[in-house]
Amino acid sequence: xxxxxxxxxxxxxxxxxxxxxxxxxxxxxxxxxxxxxxxxxxxxxxxxxxxxxxxxxxxxxxxxxxxxxxxxxxxxxxxxxxxxxxxxxxxxxxxxxxxxxxxxxxxxxxxxxxxxxxxxxxxxxxxxxxxxxxxxxxxxxxxxxxxxxxxxxxxxxxxxxxxxxxxxxxxxxxxxxxxxxxxxxxxxxxxxxxxxxxxxxxxxxxxxxxxxxxxxxxxxxxxxxxxxxxxxxxxxxxxxxxxxxxxxxxxxxxxxxxxxxxxxxxx
Numbered sequence: 001x002x003x004x005x006x007x008x009x010x011x012x013x014x015x016x017x018x019x020x021x022x023x024x025x026x027x028x029x030x031x032x033x034x035x036x037x038x039x040x041x042x043x044x045x046x047x048x049x050x051x052x053x054x055x056x057x058x059x060x061x062x063x064x065x066x067x068x069x070x071x072x073x074x075x076x077x078x079x080x081x082x083x084x085x086x087x088x089x090x091x092x093x094x095x096x097x098x099x100x101x102x103x104x105x106x107x108x109x110x111x112x113x114x115x116x117x118x119x120x121x122x123x124x125x126x127x128x129x130x131x132x133x134x135x136x137x138x139x140x141x142x143x144x145x146x147x148x149x150x151x152x153x154x155x156x157x158x159x160x161x162x163x164x165x166x167x168x169x170x171x172x173x174x175x176x177x178x179x180x181x182x183x184x185x186x187x188x189x190x191x192x193x194x195x196x197x198x199x200x201x202x203x204x205x206x207x208x209x210x211x212x213x214x215x216x217x218x219x220x221x222x223x224x225x226x227x228x229x230x231x232x233x234x235x236x237x238x239x240x241x242x243x244x245x246x247x248x249x250x251x252x253x254x255x256x257x258x259x260x261x262x263x264x265x266x267x
Contacts, residue, residue, distance in 0.1 A: 041264065042123040044094035048086045049127030052098050053215055054134065055082040057146025061135050064143030076200025076209065084193030088186060095264045099212040100124055101240040105171045106262040108244040109254045111178070121214075128218035136222055147219035148208035149228045156231050159207035163235025164242070166199050167211045171243035176250075178261035188261070211236050 056079040063070035087096045095112070097103045100121045106112035132145045150159035173195045177188035200209040210216045216232030 038119070041094040042119055044090050044264075045097060045120050045123040046127035046130075048090060048094070048096055049098045049124045049214055050131045051086060052079060052082055052212075053128040053131035053146075053218055055079050056215055057132055057219055058135055060143040060146035061139050062143075065139060072204060073201060076204050077197045080193040080196035080200065082193075083196055084189045087189035087192060091189070091261075092265045094120075095262045097262075098124060098214075099236075100214055101167055101212060101236040102171060102174060104237060105175060105240040105244050106258070108241060109175060109247060109258060109262075111254045111258040111262040124214040125217065128214040129221055132218045132222045141223065145219040145222055147223060147225070148210040148216045148232055150207060150231065151205045154206055156228060159228070160231040160235040162203055162207040163210060163232060164239040166203060166207075166209060167236040167239030168243045168246070169199065170195055170211050171240045172246055175243060175247040175258065178258045207231070207235075211239075213237065 059070050059075035059078055063075065083096075083098065086098065090096060095106070097106065097120060103112065103117055103120045103124070107114050107117055135145055150156055170192070173191055174188075177191050196209075196211075199211070203209050208216075210232050213233050213236055217229065220226050220229050
């Protein structure tokens with residue numbers, strides 16, 4: 001009589017079977033473990049996050065230089081439009097996470113391997129920090145380099161809860177459009193970018209509508225001020241975890257469509 005297999009061996013077999021099925025349905029996923037391509041994925045995250053933070057933080061800097069010539073609708077629309085462009089022009093390289101909360105969500109959803117999380121998060125933080133250093137080098141420490149903080153009369157807890165709820169919506173949009181059952185292709189970029197703009201239009205006076213720990217950490221690192229940083233770490237990361245639970249309730253476990261969106265299809 002054959003002995004029962006060790007649970008660890010069963011888990012490895014299940015993982016191998018899932019990977020084999022993914023490779024059959026989505027051949028481009030097979031190259032995700034190719035170390036020769038890893039630098040391209042990390043550079044994609046660094047460059048994409050650089051552009052995102054350059055626009056998001058740069059709106060505050062330019063607004064300070066021009067004495068308010070940048071309107072609030074323009075300031076909140078710019079990051080959403082930039083995210084839309086980034087997803088369209090290089091989402092297939094790395095999945096265009098651009099946000100540690102998104103990377104966390106994809107990993108919790110089992111669409112993205114945990115061993116790749118540190119590299120992605122470090123690349124995102126590096127890209128965001130480079131954007132703030134660029135703004136500092138060109139314009140000086142003006143407009144607090146776009147630092148996110150609670151609005152006037154808003155407590156840290158209120159801002160944190162706002163960031164949490166906003167991130168639930170953002171990550172739900174990302175995971176939903178990445179699902180094979182509900183994939184909308186290139187229109188996913190429109191959905192994600194549109195959500196960012198919509199969230200900013202009504203909530204930016206409350207918390208700055210960051211929804212992205214890298215976006216908020218980078219200006220604080222450059223300025224050396226961390227008084228409100230916990231708001232923009234706890235809120236988005238907790239919101240991302242809640243969104244994963246909602247995705248499971250709505251659609252069950254992750255599927256190959258989500259894995260493709262999370263990892264990219266770089267050949």
